[in-house]
Amino acid sequence: MTRRSQRIKGKVVTYTEAQDVVVSDAADTDGEFQNDDGKGENEEERPRKKAKRGTRSKGSSTDGDYRAASSSKKRRIPEQFRKVRGRLGLLERLAKDVPLEVILEIFCYLDPGDLLRLARTTKDLRGILMSQSSESVWRTAREGVEDLPPRPDDLNEPQYAHLLYESYCHICGHKPCDSVFWSFRVRCCKSCASATFTECDDPDFVTGLPREYSMRRRDVLPWEYLKGSWRYRDVVCHTGITARYQAEFEALETETERNEWIERKIDERRKRVEHANLCQRWLQARLDRRSNELDDIREQRREAILERLEKIGWREEAELSMTSFWLSDDFASHKLVRQPKKLTDYGWNSIKTELVEWLTRRKEERLERQRRNTLDRRYKLLSAEYDQSKSRHDLHDPFPSKGDILTSKYFEDLIWDTPLDEEITAEFIKSEFLEHFPLIVDQWRPAKTQELVQVMQTIRPGASVSDLHLATTVFECTKCLPRTLMHYPQMFYHHCCFENRETNSARMAEFQYIFSNPWSSKSLILSGHGAQAAKEIVEACSLDHTTATIQDLYNANPLIECKTCHLNGSSWYGGRLFMRWPSAISSDHRTHTLSINDFGDETQQILASERSDNLFFSACCAYCHDPIMKDLLRLQEHLRLRHNDILNWGADDCIFPLSLAEARTHFYWNPTVELRRLCATFRYNKDSAQTAPSVYYASSLNFLRGSMLLSSDDEYDESD
Structure with a gap:
């Protein structure tokens, strides 16, 4: 006859009762091992609740009885198990029917983290694993973990497993929490560290206290930083451990006992530090392995998605998004792609529409960026030719601005109407510029000169082009403060004459950063004060103000x-x-x-x-x-x-x-x-x-x- 645990022999649990088992929380698992003979308070069986049968009212049919019975059966299944796939209660049957020796032999092949989570499933398995006789199972499972440091003397096996494998804050329960204070045997997040730990003072017993380095301080005033009081890490102590050590220290009466106690605690702290270093290296290696596993899963998911996209014609666009404008892999970092789980048919169908919409937007943005880059390169080639031509040009005569040249019909059509996939070389731009630039200047110069004549004619109705060279013909800009006075042809190089955006074309507006607006005379008027001052100076030089030119004034x-x-x-x-x-x-x-x-x-x-x-x-x-x-x-x-x-x-x-x-x-x-x-x-x-x-x-x-x-x-x- 198979040997059964004494605790299991005394139980007859039905399938329905197995569903009502309440899982103990993590704090219970970290306690000491239980004795085989005693029962914990949480292990007492709950009384079975009888299902209420639906009462049949007047006029109701047999269908109503069926619905009442069905709803009664649903009420017997706890809410958290109603959507669970598969058969329930298998672990309960394992604890009841399988011999204990076989169960313990199976458990030896698990790691301590699996044993810890398994002990939280049912009362029977918790009774087996948390029993003092199961310590060898925990020890065998721990020794099977590669590079795991030995168990410290102040922790039992479940407590040590809880510290190693449960990645949540022991103070607030926040998860994940990979910040472990090994000397204090606790995991603690950044927000709880300041309230849980205190900076070490200087009592006599402090040399033996377990210490840790806390996070960087953030509540530092600027003058504290300048004084050098700001530190990257603070040496802190655990509040509870400090109180316990202080009580032990003060209970000692003689100086010899206190010195021996301090030496003993210093040795314990040294051992804790050595063990903490080993544990931290093991934990970091475990986290790195897990991170690599997740990266491999993400890579497999990305390749699987690319294969699916290839079937619908979107793989090329996805690969182009891997080398985006900012040199970042936008596709791999997408929230639907970088999930650390394998791709299934159901998962693909749920993300396909959103992913294709994202790729469509990316394609539109990429094509728009290519269009702008192509037009920008063409404009810059043409702008370089303009700068070279201006440096060789005689500035005595009005010279068109860069905006006047680039907004001319020929060059605007050349840049915009040439297909984007057709290459326009610098040699081609240079030849076209040298051929058409003189023609554009010959048309632009008389037109703009006539605009100035019209500005003069508002004050001098009979003014002509020759009057522009008179010393008494002085223009002023209405935008400048104070107003700038100019002689011909200074106004063709005045910055305010290139600030009229309405003179620009719609095409060129998006490339405003390359060149200024075309030249405009809207801000110019004929200056009365300037003309009067020039007239007085000309007459003082014994010149005729009606015929004296600007050069005559320079000569005088x-x-x-x-x-x-x-x-x-x-x-x-x-x-x-x-x-x-x-x-x-x-x-x-x-x-x-x-x-x-x-x-x-x-x-x-x-x-x-x-x-x-x-x-x-x-x-x-x-x-x-x-x-x-x-x-x-x-x-x-x-x-x-x-x-x-x-x-x-x-x-x-x-x-x-x-x-x-x-x-x-x-x-x-x-x-x-x-x-x-x-x-x-x-x-x-x-x-x-x-x-x-x-x-x-x-x-x-x-x-x-x-x-x-x-x-x-x-x-x-x-x-x-």
Whole structure:
């Protein structure tokens, strides 16, 4: 006759009673082993509840009796087992019918985690596994686990298995929790650590306390961090263990006993630390193995999904999404793909529609991105050709902006109407640009010049194109604060004239970051104050304001004093304020009282006070159109180094600076520089003026070299 456990012999459990078994929670499993003779309170059998039979009311049929009996049977099955597939109660029958020796032999092939979960299934299996006689089964199962550290002396087998395998916080129950404080024999999440553990103080017994490193502190004030009090990890102690150790320490009476106790606890802590290191390495290896297993399952699922997508024609798009624009595998990271479970027919049917919709959106985004990248590359090739052409172009004449060229019908059709799969090379763009760019400029320039004439005609009805070159024709921008004053052709390079987005085409709007808007004269008006100031300056130079041009004003280069801005004092910022004509027109001085070329014998002393480095001047080379800054010497050096093949200068021609008459044939004023930036004001103080001839002529020569604004008849001899 087979040997049966004494506990099982005394039980006769029916199938219905097996369904009413309440599973003990994890806290009960971690207790000490139970004795074979005694019974726990949780192991007492519950009285069987009798099923209520449905009563038959008047007028009811036999179908009603059947429904009542059926509903009574359903009430006998607990709610948590009603949707479970398969037959219930197999483990109960295993505990009743299979010999105990066979059961224990089977359990030896499980790991401690399986035994722990198996003990929570039924009362009978819990009684077997939590019995003191089953300790050898737990030990055999534990020894069968690879690289598992030995069991510590302060834990029994179920407690050790619970610490190793149950991945939830022992304080709040949060799962998963892989943060184990091995010295405290507890798992604890980050939120519970601060309340459960405390920083170690310095009593006598603290050297023997089990210690752990907690998480990083987050409640640190900035000045604490600067003082160096912020630490990556805090050494903490367990509150309960600390109280127990303190009670034991204080119970000792003699100093010898306390020292022996401390030495014993220090040795125990050292052993705990060594064991904790072994446990942490084992746990990390177990987590890594599990992570690799999940990665393999995800990889298998991804390949299975790709095979299914290939049958419906979406595999290529899925593979393209693996190398997306941001170099991330969007397909593998999709929530439907990266699940760590194998793909079944049912699972595929449930995700197919959503996955195909996602791939459809991805395809639309990819095609749109390819379209934008292709158009962007074409625009940049055309933009590079424009920049090279502008650097070689004479800026005396109005030059179209990049937006004017790119929005022209020919180039816009070339970029947009050419099929996206057709390659457009840089050589092709260059040839097309060189062929059609001059034609576009020839059409654009007279049209925009006529717009300026129309702006003039609002004030001067009889104005014509020739009036644009008059010195008294001054435009101002209504968008600038303060308003910028300009002569022709400065307005074609003024930034406010390219801020009218309505002048751009709908196609080009999405590529606004590449180029500016086409040029527009909407913000320009004819300046009355500027024209009046220019008229006074021209007449003071004995010129006719109806015929004097801008170049005539440059040749006259009058010296102007603002009497309104005179400051008393002998310091460097005190004295009379002088300027050249661009400052008198473009700044606020145009509304002040001005004195022009009327300084008598003081003229030379005033010129001596003007420093050449106060003059911000920009000229363009007449040959290569590069901007040349500051002085005649730099102009001569530029001509000698880059254009001597045209000038054929000898060695003697490069020794002395060029005269202004000679220099004017090699440069022109840069129209991209605003009037107010052409020159700076300076102050003259009679008491501190330098009147020595050598000093005066040196300063005057520096001014001539810096400004290049004097007339061709003015000659200075340094030998005087």
